[in-house]
Amino acid sequence: MYLYYKDELPSVAELREVRLQTPMQVYSSDGEMIAQFGEIRRIPFALEDVPQSLVDGFLATEDQRFYEHVGIDPIGVARAFFQLIVTGEIQGGGSTITQQLARNFYLSFEQTWTRKIKEAFIALHIESQLEKNEILELYLNKITFGHRAHGIGAAAQVYYGKELSELTLAEMAMIAGLPKAPSTMNPISNPERARERRAVVLGRMLAEDKITEQQYQTALAEPIRTRVHSAEVTMNAPYLAEMVRAEMVARYGEDFAYNSGLKVYTTASAKQQRAAQRAVQANLHGYDERHGYRGVEAQLWRPAKEQNPLPEAEVLAHLQDFKAVGLTRAAAVLAVDSEAQQATLLFADGEQGQLDWSQVAWARPLINRERQGQAPESIVDVFTAGAVIRVRATDNGWRLAQVPEPSAAMVALRPNDGGIAAAVGGYSFTLSQYNRAVQAERQVGSNIKPFIYSAALDNGFTLATLVNDAPINQWNPGSGIAWRPRNSPDVYEGPIRVRQALAKSKNVVSVRLLRAMGVNTVVDYLTRFGFDYDELPRNESLSLGSASMTPLEVARGYAVFANGGYLIEPYFIERIVDNQQQVIFQARPKVACVACEPADREVLEAPQVITEQNAFLVTQAMQSAVWGGGSWAHKTGWNGTAWRIQRSDPITNHVGRNIAGKTGTTNDVKDTWFSGFVSGLVATGWVGFDNLENALGSTTMNSNLDSSEQPISGTEAGAKTALPMWIDFMETAVEDVESKPFDVPPGLVSARIDLATGKLSRASDYTTRFEYFIPGTAPTEYVDKSSSPTVFGDDDSIF
Incomplete structure (x- = not known):
């Protein structure tokens, strides 16, 4: 019989290389995790x-003579043969732990003589090659326990959310x-059968003197408390996790990536990742609230029509259809107290809660994205009993909510090496797996301007150069129409310095700079800066941000300014x-x-793509976007x-004043951006609709809210x-970022200039400031109030 099956048996090498x-x-x-x-x-x-008690439970129940037999237990075989004679069928049981291990590794679970014979020969193979403790260890880590748990460690985690050392005797007996019968006797699928099976195990342990009578009775009486526990995921970062998964499969293939026990350590900081997730979600709820309430999710009964409330069991059944999305949970309104301005809520898990008027008062009706209805006067103006609504948890209790309509993304990089510190691709991964942080190519609007200005500084312009901030009317004979780029807001200041023009995001100045170059x-x-040629x-629309880029690409570009002119490669897997x-x-x-990296870290040098001086000058202008200029005392x-x-x-x-950044808005407000940095971190945020046809709209003031609660209004x-x-994210992120000033690099000179003309000045009052220049580009002429300044763009025909 052995010779007949010999060629189908696994090799000895396979046994060693399991x-x-x-x-x-x-x-x-x-x-x-x-x-x-x-x-x-x-x-x-x-x-x-x-734990020894867990080992004792397995041995007492599955193979009490494990340490005595040679892989096949004659007594067990005799018992199985007797069952065959009595019933006429092959029954389960009779297999040793070694045989079960052989079946789990190499064979199917079909009840046939062929499989049983092969199982016996493989068991003898295993016993001849491995020590008993090695066999037992493989068995405990290999066998199936239901709910995709394989091995005792996973079983303890899945059923109890515990380490093995934390299990009670009753829990060990259950495992x-x-x-x-892992699929039908587990405590989640069938608690009663699981209880009966646990009693059998405890009884066997008592019979084998592995536990005392007192331990037996205590464990027998312990209630069944269990549910499916997921892996000990302690940080929610699904978009980043999916980036890692896709990269690992691309590198190693699915089988090795998923089943080899690899541990992947990302570059993301848990604190900064959480801050980014919170900022994205809170910001989208802020947008949604100021644009108005879209109404309840469903109406289970209507008090106005004197309908009776549904029984709680029916309400709970209905709530099962409304899944949690992002920060929001569905709840049924059981009752509304119009005098106390309060509602009683019921959640799908049976929990009840209270919703106060202060957390509902924002809910003006949404008319469209440009208009909101009148502010409600009472909670019953928003919903009644029987409504299914969404709420989210806040520091002040439950707050009326809705799943936000727009999308958003945030990505943060370490500017020195490109490590991704945080990446959030949308409001909810459950709602949409599309990772907008790295996949969504959207028009960047004025986020492009620092790169345009960097080119200008590389082509003879300075931060003190005056450019004409005046409307442009360019006739296109081919189309028969005029191109009229406008500032936003539609305000023009005439001659304006390059520093101020970038800080105020003057569109027509950006166009004139591009024309000049x-x-x-x-x-x-x-x-x-790494942008695809x-x-x-x-065409000239490039100067206004008609190019489409992902938030990651934009952040990478801004990192060049933050790190002194070097193009880094973003990465997210550290080891x-x-x-x-x-x-x-x-x-x-x-x-x-x-030189800034630890001596034991292997790194490569990034290519320098712009000069350190150019990067500093653009950073200076972006600092002015934050801090402004002039003298408020002198108006x-x-x-x-x-x-x-x-x-x-x-x-x-x-970080003090060491912050630089730039806003970005596209035509019709379909894309909004902010990119900014401190010395150790650069971050880009985007908000818009996935549907390119949808604009973000505008809002008016909400009369229900006081000044501390009043959301941003206008377009x-x-x-x-x-x-x-971005601010919300950075308020947490900067706590763990080394803050350094934007030091003046060697090779620059400074000179006091007149703010109105950009020329040198001998004054030292509010009409002047020190400005930085690349040698050879500083003005040489002193201001003369009787003469007109030199302004680029005075004559559009030149540009």
Whole structure:
């Protein structure tokens, strides 16, 4: 019989090289688990780390003579043969632990003589090659326990959310009883059968003197408390996790990536990732609230029609159809107290809660994205009893909510090496797996301007150069129409310095700068920042941001200014560790400053694409976008488009004035952006609709809200829609970022200039300031109030 089946049996080498399928786990840079991938859940344990009571439970129930037989138990075989004679069928049972191991590794579970014979021969093979403890360890880590849990470590996690050492005797007995019928005797699928099977295991342990009578009675009386526990994911970062999953499959293939027990450590900080997720979601809820309430999700009964409330069981059944999305949970309104201005809520899990008027008062009716209805006067103006609504948890209790209509993305990079510190691709991964942070190519609007200005500074312009901020009317004889780019808002100041023009985001100045250099020159220059040459428009609309880019591409471009002129390569996998704790991959990023890295870290030098001086000058102009200029005391003060950052004490207390950034808004307000940085972190945020036809609209003041609650009103824009999200993120993120000033690099000179003309000045009052220049570009002429300043763009025909 052996000779007949010999060629079908596994080799001895296979027995020695058994590889337990273990899922891939993804971690943040500081060790918090982000995700686990792989069909099989397994947490391998060495035998010496398994509690003795758990081992005793398995041996007493599955194979009490394990340490005595040679792989086949004659007594068990005799019992199985007797069952065959009595019933006429092959019954389960009679298999030793070694035979069960053989079946799990190499055979099917069909009840046939052929399989039983092969199982016996493989068991003898295993016993001849492995020690008993090795066999038992493989068995405990291999067998199936239901709910995709393989091995005792996974079983403890899935059913109880515990480590093996934390299990009670009753829980160990429950796990030890599962191999007999893991799908039908587990405590989740069939608690009563599981209880009966647990009693059998405890009884066997008592009969074998492995536990006392007191332990037996206590464990027998312990109630069944269990549910499916997921892997110990401690940080929610599904978009980043999916980026890792896709990259790992591309590198190693699905089988090795999912089943080899790899641990992938990302570059993302748990703290910053959480801050980005919170900022994206809170900002979208802010947008949705100021644009108005779209109404209840459903109406289960109508008190106005004297309908009776549904029984609670029916309400709970209806709520099962409304899944949690992002921060929102569905709830049924059981009752509304119009005098107390309060509603009683019921959630799908049976929990009840209260919703106060203060958390409902925002809910003006949505008319369209440009108009909102009258503010409600009472809670019953918003909903009645019987309504199904959505709420979200806040520090002040439950708040009326709805799933936001627009989308958003946020990505943050370490500017020195390109490591992704945080990445959020949308409001809810459950709602949409589309990762807008790295996939959505959207028009960048004025976010393009720092790169245009960088090109201008490389082509003879300075921060003090005056450019004409005046309307442009250019006739196109081919189309028969005039191109009239406009500022937003539609305000013009005449001659304006380049620093101020960037800080105030003057559209017509950007157009004039591009005209002065030529479209081809600018397109070639922009490729230095990593932008795709073929994707850049070959017309003057480029100066206003008609190019489409992903938030990650934009952030990478801004990192060039933040790190002194070097083009880094974004990456998100820092290292990969195999199941033997050996590092099989370690990132070697291209860095802007090699000397800044630890001596034991292998890095490459990033290419320098613009000069350190150019990067500093553009950063200076973007600082003015935050801090403005002039003298408020003398009524010459002005704000840049990012002035709201000034109000953020958490940011300014950490980094002072060392913040630079730029807003971005496209035509018809379909895309809004903010990109900005401190010395150690650059971040880009985008808000818009996935449907390119939808504009973000505008809002009016809400009469129900006081000044502390009043949302931003007016037309949505980068400064109003995307910047608040960036501020929210940075208020947390900067806590762990080394703050350094934007030091003046060598090779620059400074000179006091007249603010009105950009020429040299001998005065030292509010009409002047020190400005930085590349040697040879500083003005040489002193201001003369009797003469007109030189202004680029006075004659459009020149440009």
